[in-house]
Amino acid sequence: MKYFLILFFLVLIGCVDQKATSIPHPEPTKRITEIKETSLVILGTVQDAGSPHIACKKECCSVLFESPDASRKVVSLGLIDPENNKSYLFEATPDITTQVKMLNTLSSNKKELPDGIFLTHAHIGHYTGLMYLGKEATNADKVPVFAMPGMKNFLENNGPWSQLVTNENISISEIFEAQEIALSTHLKVIPFKVPHRDEYSETVGYKIVGPNKSALFIPDIDKWEKWDTSIVTAISEVDYAFLDATFYDGDEIARDISEIPHPFIIESMDTFENLPSEEKDKIHFIHFNHTNPVLNEESDAYKKIMDKGFHVATINDVVGL
Numbered sequence: 001m002k003y004f005l006i007l008f009f010l011v012l013i014g015c016v017d018q019k020a021t022s023i024p025h026p027e028p029t030k031r032i033t034e035i036k037e038t039s040l041v042i043l044g045t046v047q048d049a050g051s052p053h054i055a056c057k058k059e060c061c062s063v064l065f066e067s068p069d070a071s072r073k074v075v076s077l078g079l080i081d082p083e084n085n086k087s088y089l090f091e092a093t094p095d096i097t098t099q100v101k102m103l104n105t106l107s108s109n110k111k112e113l114p115d116g117i118f119l120t121h122a123h124i125g126h127y128t129g130l131m132y133l134g135k136e137a138t139n140a141d142k143v144p145v146f147a148m149p150g151m152k153n154f155l156e157n158n159g160p161w162s163q164l165v166t167n168e169n170i171s172i173s174e175i176f177e178a179q180e181i182a183l184s185t186h187l188k189v190i191p192f193k194v195p196h197r198d199e200y201s202e203t204v205g206y207k208i209v210g211p212n213k214s215a216l217f218i219p220d221i222d223k224w225e226k227w228d229t230s231i232v233t234a235i236s237e238v239d240y241a242f243l244d245a246t247f248y249d250g251d252e253i254a255r256d257i258s259e260i261p262h263p264f265i266i267e268s269m270d271t272f273e274n275l276p277s278e279e280k281d282k283i284h285f286i287h288f289n290h291t292n293p294v295l296n297e298e299s300d301a302y303k304k305i306m307d308k309g310f311h312v313a314t315i316n317d318v319v320g321l
Contacts, residue, residue: 035080035106035318038187038210040240042317043089043099044073045286046295047246048125050094053290060290071315072295074125075219075287077242078103078114079208084184086115090206090217092145096129102316116144116173118189120219122154122200130161133169142171146181148191149174151201158200177204186211187321194218195226197261210321213239219287220244222261224271232275235282240319243268245285245312248292248301265294265301269308280309284317 035041051072052061064072074093080103081087087107093099104112119127133140147155152172155161164170175181181189188209196203205218216238224231235241246262247253263271265285272280285305288294293301294312305312 033106034108036082036108038083038212038321039080040208040215040319040321041078041080041103041106042242042286042313042315043076043078043102044091044093044095045288045313045315046072046074047287047289047292048074048093048123049290050074050125051288051290051295056290058291060295073099073315077208077217078106079187080107080109081184081187082108083186085109086183088116088118088183089114090118091120091126091219092117092129093125094129096132099129106318113138113140113143116146116183117170118146118191118206119148119151120205120217121196121198121203122151123197123220126219127151127155127161130155130164130170134160134164135167135169139167140169142168145170145172146175146189147172148176148193148202148204150198154200192229194221196220196222207238208321213319213321215240215242215319215321217242218244220246221263224263224268231271232279235272235275235279239282240284241282242284242286242313244287245294246287246289246292248294253289253291265292265305269305269310272310273308277309281311284311284313286313 052064073095075091076093076099077090079088079090085108087103087109089100089103100113103114104110132138133143152174155172156165165172175191177191177193183189190207191204194203194205203220205216208215208217216234221227221244244262245265245268248265250264272283285294293299294305296302302312
């Protein structure tokens with residue numbers, strides 16, 4: 001009995017010590033109620049592989065493996081149209097389960113699944129969430145998926161995605177560059193091609209036009225100067241611009257950066273440096289690699305972006321259209 005009490009005391013002390021030194025869970029993300037006007041809501045801001053990142057040994061991940069941050073979702077926007085009782089999703093991410101639920105919660109549309117999903121390209125963070133519409137999961141009934149010709153062809157002719165088409169879990173609507181998709185009399189979406197690593201499909205961004213305002217969504221692009229459109233001009237034509245900010249600079253990762261080109265945030269800030277303050281105010285950086293220091297609001301990188309008049313996209317943020 002004596003030895004049992006000693007052992008119990010040691011275990012108890014061990015538990016107390018572990019609890020005292022463990023990393024606290026993050027504060028819950030801010031809550032927002034049902035949206036009453038046509039709006040975009042940010043449902044995720046992180047690059048395809050998420051945060052923490054698989055096999056990552058860096059401090060930026062080790063903390064999150066022990067204490068996950070519920071705000072670290074892969075990049076996605078929700079589009080809510082209360083007037084027509086509809087909602088749409090931009091990107092089908094690996095985090096689609098919680099993102100669809102959040103979209104449902106914020107919308108007057110109480111259907112569990114969105115009225116349409118817009119895809120940008122065939123990289124893992126942007127379309128693989130479609131698998132949860134299949135028979136192993138929700139076994140959805142003809143969820144509309146908007147995809148460019150190359151993306152449509154990829155989904156229809158490669159398993160397991162082709163099974164979603166065969167089983168009519170999804171219904172693919174083919175879209176084309178610069179051709180307007182009218183979602184209602186006051187809401188439209190316009191796709192446009194951007195240069196990116198197009199192994200399986202083309203890559204597009206979207207211009208989303210509401211009754212009063214419009215937004216640009218470009219989560220992936222190689223470099224601004226490779227695009228045949230001036231990004232400065234594109235920003236001038238909208239009220240909000242959600243732009244690729246995968247890496248803050250080239251020093252974040254050990255991999256060959258030429259294999260995964262993106263505009264560094266420091267490059268983008270240089271490109272936009274001479275814009276008037278009202279143009280800078282439109283810019284919301286998004287699609288952050290797990291190594292990107294701006295994921296930490298206390299970092300110098302985050303503060304520098306804000307000091308220069310730009311924004312860092314944050315999950316649950318809502319902008320009215």
